[in-house]
Amino acid sequence: MPILNRAAELQEEVTQWRRHIHQRPELLFDVENTAAFVETKLKEFGVDEIVTGLGRTGVVGLIRGTKGDGPTVGLRADMDALPITEVTGKPWASTTAGKMHACGHDGHTAMLLGAARYLAETRNFKGAVAVIFQPAEEGGGGGNLMVKDGMMERFGITEVYGMHNMPGMPVGHFAIRKGPIMASTDEFSITITGRGGHAAQPHRTIDPIVVGAQIVTALQTIASRTVDPLESVVVSVTKFNAGFAHNVIPDVAKIAGTVRTLKAEMRDLAEKRLDEVATGIASAWGATVAVRYARNYPVTVNHARETEYAAEIAAAIAGTENVNAEVEPMMGGEDFSYMLNARPGAFIFIGNGETAGLHNPNYDFNDEVIPHGISYWVKLAETRLAAA
Numbered sequence: 001m002p003i004l005n006r007a008a009e010l011q012e013e014v015t016q017w018r019r020h021i022h023q024r025p026e027l028l029f030d031v032e033n034t035a036a037f038v039e040t041k042l043k044e045f046g047v048d049e050i051v052t053g054l055g056r057t058g059v060v061g062l063i064r065g066t067k068g069d070g071p072t073v074g075l076r077a078d079m080d081a082l083p084i085t086e087v088t089g090k091p092w093a094s095t096t097a098g099k100m101h102a103c104g105h106d107g108h109t110a111m112l113l114g115a116a117r118y119l120a121e122t123r124n125f126k127g128a129v130a131v132i133f134q135p136a137e138e139g140g141g142g143g144n145l146m147v148k149d150g151m152m153e154r155f156g157i158t159e160v161y162g163m164h165n166m167p168g169m170p171v172g173h174f175a176i177r178k179g180p181i182m183a184s185t186d187e188f189s190i191t192i193t194g195r196g197g198h199a200a201q202p203h204r205t206i207d208p209i210v211v212g213a214q215i216v217t218a219l220q221t222i223a224s225r226t227v228d229p230l231e232s233v234v235v236s237v238t239k240f241n242a243g244f245a246h247n248v249i250p251d252v253a254k255i256a257g258t259v260r261t262l263k264a265e266m267r268d269l270a271e272k273r274l275d276e277v278a279t280g281i282a283s284a285w286g287a288t289v290a291v292r293y294a295r296n297y298p299v300t301v302n303h304a305r306e307t308e309y310a311a312e313i314a315a316a317i318a319g320t321e322n323v324n325a326e327v328e329p330m331m332g333g334e335d336f337s338y339m340l341n342a343r344p345g346a347f348i349f350i351g352n353g354e355t356a357g358l359h360n361p362n363y364d365f366n367d368e369v370i371p372h373g374i375s376y377w378v379k380l381a382e383t384r385l386a387a388a
Contacts, residue, residue: 003317006121007374010114014374015367017041018110019092022365025081025099025106028140029056034079034109038133041113045120047131051154055146059133062155063119065385070127073384074152074160074343075377076336077112078105078137087361103358104165107365107373109133111163114370115377125385130155136335141297143335147342159306160345161380162336163373167358169351171368174314174376175327176348178307182300183232183260184267185333186293190215190278194287196251208253209242211285215255215278216240222273233270234260234331260331262299271295300337303344310346313380317372350376 017037026034035057042050042061049062062072086093086100094100101107116131132151136142151157169175192215194206216237223233235257242253259274261267275291282289311325327349336347350373356362 003371003375004118004378006118007114007371007378010117010374011367011371014110014114014370017113018106018365018367018370021106021109022092022101023095025094025096025101027083027099028080028136028138029142031057031079031135035059035133035135038079038109038113042116042131045117047116047120054149054151055135055142057135058142058146060151060155061116061131063116063123063129063131065125065127066123067126070125070385071158072128072130072156073381074130074132074155074157074339074345075112075115075381076132076134076160076162076339077108078134079109080105080135080138080140080142082138082359084359084361088364090364100361101365102360102363103138104352104363104365105137107165107369108163111370111373112377114374115381118374118378119381125382127385128155129381129385130157141335141338144338147338152342157343159384160339160343161306161310162339162345162347163376164334164347164349165352165365165369166349167352167355167363169349171351171353171366172318172372173322173324173351174318174348175324176302176307176311176314176346177325177327177329178302178304180262180299180329181302181327181347182329182334182337183234183262183331184299185296186259186267186271187256187296188259188274188294189254189256189292191290192253192255192282192287193289194251194285196249199247199249202249205249206286207249208251208287209249211282211287212240212242212253212255214281218277218281219274222270222277226273227266227269231266232262232329232331233266235270235274260333262329264299267295297333297335298337298341300334300347301340302346303340306344307346309384310348310380313376313383314348317375317379
């Protein structure tokens with residue numbers, strides 16, 4: 001089955017919605033205007049129940065089918081933008097300096113709105129569909145807050161599905177896998193306290209920069225010498241701050257970075273070894289360290305049965321040859337992980353074509369993707385809630 005005729009008919013209108021959102025990017029939980037736009041559209045579509053303020057600024061619309069009682073399937077899109085200055089030069093480019101939709105959340109929101117319109121028009125299913133519009137995916141954990149606000153219980157959601165565009169994958173193609181598909185995204189900071197002094201007399205100091213440099217190098221052995229080579233662990237130091245003058249050894253140096261893993265046990269191991277490495281090296285030099293390890297988004301884990309359903313729907317729309325059902329996992333993070341921890345479901349990638357990469361100031365969502373995304377959402381909902 002190719003894309004739905006109605007989805008193709010909606011493309012132009014949904015494109016205008018997408019570009020409207022793109023011009024007005026908002027960050028994290030401060031998505032009041034985007035959420036208001038979503039709420040207005042859902043009201044226009046005749047959605048049965050609309051709840052705002054979930055996860056602070058999230059919106060959920062409930063669409064009831066006409067084929068009898070049944071479960072509720074959740075479909076989720078994210079709404080927030082990034083603190084990046086856009087350089088695309090498109091007529092619909094961001095009108096707010098320092099903010100842009102560089103990850104395609106404008107497209108995700110517009111496609112789910114298109115699906116909501118279709119489903120509200122037809123209602124050819126049992127039970128209900130909950131369309132979920134989430135704030136603060138880009139670091140704020142909005143998905144976690146929506147779950148904590150009782151979203152799953154309030155709407156009786158039994159399964160939940162997410163979708164993200166993927167630059168470099170052709171339009172009309174999909175990719176998915178069972179099990180871990182995206183990594184946990186932990187953050188660490190290490191403060192090294194030594195004893196400062198004159199740079200010409202380093203023997204009278206405990207140089208925190210030298211200690212820090214050795215810690216940075218040694219942290220790379222967590223992946224190369226501690227973890228099984230068949231496992232996936234990334235330890236990246238992304239900040240190193242110390243000193244204030246050419247001839248002064250400072251008292252303090254600070255290191256920070258991120259740890260990415262695909263398994264809970266690897267997450268535990270990486271955290272333990274990071275602390276041991278930093279503490280051991282500092283102790284050898286007579287310095288002290290304070291290690292802060294913050295667990296951010298958990299691993300995004302697709303449930304087996306729901307992944308099979310999602311792959312079958314994608315294949316029905318795109319053709320089996322255009323669906324990679326065993327895509328390699330990615331070490332980026334995704335807070336849809338919290339929803340998958342709360343309910344069974346699956347997260348799928350949809351091709352964005354040969355565009356700039358995500359989080360790039362040249363990126364723009366490809367509007368040719370819209371009918372493919374709408375078709376996927378609609379057929380997934382209708383199939384999972386099929387009338388008897």
